[in-house]
Amino acid sequence: MDHLEELESNSIYIIREALWEFKKPVLLWSIGKDSTTLLWLCRKAFLGKLPFPVLHIDTSYKFPEMYSFRDNWAKEWGLDLIVERNEEALDKGVSYETHDAFTCCHELKTVALQKAIAKHGYDALFVGIRSDEHSVRAKERHFSPRDSQFQWDYKNQSAEIWNHHSSTADEGNHIRVHPLLEWTELDIWNYIEREGIPINELYFAKDGKRYRSLGCMPITIPVESEADNLEKIIEELKTSKTAERAGRAQDKEKAFIMQKLRSLGYM
Amino acid sequence: MNIVITGHVDHGKSTLIGRLLFDTNSIPETVIEEAKRSSKRADGSLEFAYLLDSLEEERAKNITIDASRTFFKSPKRRYTIIDAPGHKEFLKNMVTGASQADAAILIIDASRGVEEQTKRHAFVLKLLGIQKIIVAVNKLDLIGFEQSKVTPVVEEIEKFLTSLEITPQAVVPIAAMEGDNLASRSKRTPWYTGPCIIEVLDSFEERRDLSGEPIRFVVQSVLPQNGSEMILGRVESGVLKTGGKLRLLPSGREITVNGIKVMDGSLKEAPAGKSVALTVDAPEALNRGAVLCDGPSPTITKSFKSSIFCLSPNGIPAEKTFTLKCATQAIPCKVKGIYQKMNSSSLEQTGRNSDKLDETEVGEVIIETEYPVIVENFSKIPALGRFVLQDSDHICAAGIIREVSAQ
Numbered sequence: 236m237d238h239l240e241e242l243e244s245n246s247i248y249i250i251r252e253a254l255w256e257f258k259k260p261v262l263l264w265s266i267g268k269d270s271t272t273l274l275w276l277c278r279k280a281f282l283g284k285l286p287f288p289v290l291h292i293d294t295s296y297k298f299p300e301m302y303s304f305r306d307n308w309a310k311e312w313g314l315d316l317i318v319e320r321n322e323e324a325l326d327k328g329v330s331y332e333t334h335d336a337f338t339c340c341h342e343l344k345t346v347a348l349q350k351a352i353a354k355h356g357y358d359a360l361f362v363g364i365r366s367d368e369h370s371v372r373a374k375e376r377h378f379s380p381r382d383s384q385f386q387w388d389y390k391n392q393s394a395e396i397w398n399h400h401s402s403t404a405d406e407g408n409h410i411r412v413h414p415l416l417e418w419t420e421l422d423i424w425n426y427i428e429r430e431g432i433p434i435n436e437l438y439f440a441k442d443g444k445r446y447r448s449l450g451c452m453p454i455t456i457p458v459e460s461e462a463d464n465l466e467k468i469i470e471e472l473k474t475s476k477t478a479e480r481a482g483r484a485q486d487k488e489k490a491f492i493m494q495k496l497r498s499l500g501y502m
Numbered sequence: 503m504n505i506v507i508t509g510h511v512d513h514g515k516s517t518l519i520g521r522l523l524f525d526t527n528s529i530p531e532t533v534i535e536e537a538k539r540s541s542k543r544a545d546g547s548l549e550f551a552y553l554l555d556s557l558e559e560e561r562a563k564n565i566t567i568d569a570s571r572t573f574f575k576s577p578k579r580r581y582t583i584i585d586a587p588g589h590k591e592f593l594k595n596m597v598t599g600a601s602q603a604d605a606a607i608l609i610i611d612a613s614r615g616v617e618e619q620t621k622r623h624a625f626v627l628k629l630l631g632i633q634k635i636i637v638a639v640n641k642l643d644l645i646g647f648e649q650s651k652v653t654p655v656v657e658e659i660e661k662f663l664t665s666l667e668i669t670p671q672a673v674v675p676i677a678a679m680e681g682d683n684l685a686s687r688s689k690r691t692p693w694y695t696g697p698c699i700i701e702v703l704d705s706f707e708e709r710r711d712l713s714g715e716p717i718r719f720v721v722q723s724v725l726p727q728n729g730s731e732m733i734l735g736r737v738e739s740g741v742l743k744t745g746g747k748l749r750l751l752p753s754g755r756e757i758t759v760n761g762i763k764v765m766d767g768s769l770k771e772a773p774a775g776k777s778v779a780l781t782v783d784a785p786e787a788l789n790r791g792a793v794l795c796d797g798p799s800p801t802i803t804k805s806f807k808s809s810i811f812c813l814s815p816n817g818i819p820a821e822k823t824f825t826l827k828c829a830t831q832a833i834p835c836k837v838k839g840i841y842q843k844m845n846s847s848s849l850e851q852t853g854r855n856s857d858k859l860d861e862t863e864v865g866e867v868i869i870e871t872e873y874p875v876i877v878e879n880f881s882k883i884p885a886l887g888r889f890v891l892q893d894s895d896h897i898c899a900a901g902i903i904r905e906v907s908a909q
Contacts, residue, residue: 236775238580244630244736247777248722251734255723278766280734282727366571370554372532373570376598390559390567394594394813394897396601399827399890401897417582419573442620478530494557 239426244352246273246414248278248398249377250361253412255483257359257404261290262316263348265363266301267449268434271308271364272423273415276430278312288315290351290360294343295320296331296451301451304435310399317355321347331453337495339451349385358404367419371494378402379411389494421472421481427466439463448480455483503671504582505602505703506569506632508623511588514640516566516655517679519583520550522699523686528574529553550679554585564846567592569599578704583732583834588619589715593626593862594813599899604709605634607699608659612651612675616658622847622862628666629811631880631888631902636702637663637670637677642677642691649693665849672702693738711731712739712774715746715796718883719780720829731785732763736777738829740796743771748794748882750787751876754803757794758783791831793876793886800878800886805838805870811846812890814898818859818891824898826871828889837893842866859899877903 236244244417257441264270277285291305308317324342343494366373376392378400393401402410427434435444444457458477462468507515524527537552540561554570555561566587574581584603586596600606600773606627610620628636645651652675663670664709674683675694682688683698725732742762750757761781762769772778782788793800812818817838826835840856843865853862859865880887880902891899
């Protein structure tokens with residue numbers, strides 16, 4: 236087996252372990268390349284048919300291209316798609332025009348997710364984070380518990396040895412399942428190319444710019460690029476000197492912001 | 503290839519990794535700028551450890567709390583580097599990191615010599631079955647790059663490793679902060695003519711391909727789909743073939759593999775390491791924990807001997823019920839006899855025929871399971887030769903089976 240086959244096989248193993256262990260898992264789909272790759276791996280793990288729903292936390296600030304991509308492929312793949320928003324916060328006027336990125340991310344993503352979990356009673360969340368996105372994510376476990384307050388006890392994580400973990404979802408808690416921790420950004424793109432995974436058009440360069448990481452429209456900045464197809468994106472990444480999330484404003488407002496967001500339950 | 507960086511606290515693990523990544527152009531400039539901005543150094547120069555130690559608590563105290571993964575490529579292959587914390591309190595995090603590794607670097611501060619966690623980490627590597635080990639004698643800049651000061655440190659660690667029956671692949675003198683003998687050979691150590699760290703890493707053989715071993719397919723679960731039952735699992739060794747007849751353990755019943763299914767069709771065969779779905783002639787006979795195999799049978803036993811490493815602050819009391827997890831098997835068990843135990847750093851015996859193993863101690867024990875468990879020598883089929891003991895909340899101990907001897 237080559238490198239990508241090994242990554243794929245190990246991720247599928249983790250996904251299947253999670254299905255065995257948890258009663259009500261859900262896949263968190265942000266419509267970006269990583270969670271779409273994770274969705275693809277889940278489809279492969281269960282031979283095309285997902286035995287759990289797919290959850291999109293909609294901040295209402297996503298790109299129109301993301302909504303249409305979501306709806307098209309949800310239909311094509313026969314997904315049980317659930318869309319949840321923090322309507323209360325939106326009604327109160329929480330918006331990028333009036334609030335800082337930290338507040339918006341927290342209210343529109345984290346709190347929206349908390350509400351969705353409480354409403355549906357999910358005990359496990361498949362999340363497509365990778366170690367090389369951010370040094371805080373590099374310290375994550377494959378199975379990572381969050382308590383009822385959504386806190387991540389990063390100072391005292393449980394041991395995870397070989398394929399064994401001890402995370403159980405007690406009442407009110409849930410487990411984040413992270414099957415992509417060993418994948419790099421380049422691995423993801425190589426795999427997308429090899430597998431022919433559909434991917435949002437926003438990633439491809441138009442008029443000299445493309446998005447390298449997709450988030451909320453007001454705080455996501457495109458990078459200069461001529462890469463308008465997969466081959467060119469892969470070539471570009473091999474020589475890139477900037478970080479993948481450089482275009483994501485919420486990471487940079489304050490020191491340790493990602494750690495704070497994550498410890499509060501941000502994905 | 504996965505490499506874990508181990509060693510005593512402050513001997514320079516995070517710095518070594520940070521520097522290695524920096525020298526191989528593996529870190530985006532924006533990340534380097536962030537680490538520079540956060541650096542507390544007066545001249546604003548880069549704190550290499552900050553490239554990994556990203557938690558606020560880590561930077562405030564200049565320590566590593568939890569293991570992290572980073573990636574780099576040498577001309578030969580891609581590596582995942584796992585940074586293991588050096589504090590005794592974070593040992594479970596160290597073991598978590600090391601359990602994913604194919605090889606290890608054991609780092610020693612030349613100005614301080616072998617210390618408590620240096621030895622403990624070496625022991626952990628042995629207990630986890632990691633054989634490819636590089637000793638890096640670090641901080642040569644603090645001892646003026648003098649060979650005479652390195653030699654005693656090398657002698658001390660080699661003596662200790664010999665007592666553990668570990669032979670390091672190389673002993674490399676380095677100055678991680680300055681990059682000496684990491685990505686290239688240093689001019690400041692003319693007395694050292696061996697390879698630099700990356701050269702040693704690149705000389706390691708790839709992980710052993712288990713396709714040449716007998717077939718072991720471990721069942722994860724059975725998934726009903728379109729009116730038939732899919733057996734989900736991974737080929738841990740051997741090459742599984744459509745039409746093949748295999749023996750189901752523990753029952754011994756013969757099972758025929760009718761098909762190897764993947765999302766977009768069927769496969770004729772599946773090599774070691776591949777996650778697949780099988781259709782078989784008697785799916786009702788299979789459930790999680792079962793093993794399909796051919797060739798010489800693994801051992802099926804209710805009792806076996808092993809070394810275990812205790813990770814639980816509550817210790818491992820004899821006679822207490824734990825869950826033994828081996829591959830996808832989960833079986834209630836008890837530690838019966840702890841007939842020898844030792845301090846995992848000093849290697850001193852701390853008791854014979856004891857009734858409790860304490861945190862960080864290593865014990866020679868007999869494990870008795872409530873019903874039969876399928877096990878094999880770790881050196882032959884790793885997946886069936888390594889196990890953990892778990893209570894209701896945590897993994898409390900880990901071990902590998904060197905020589906199955908059913909009791």
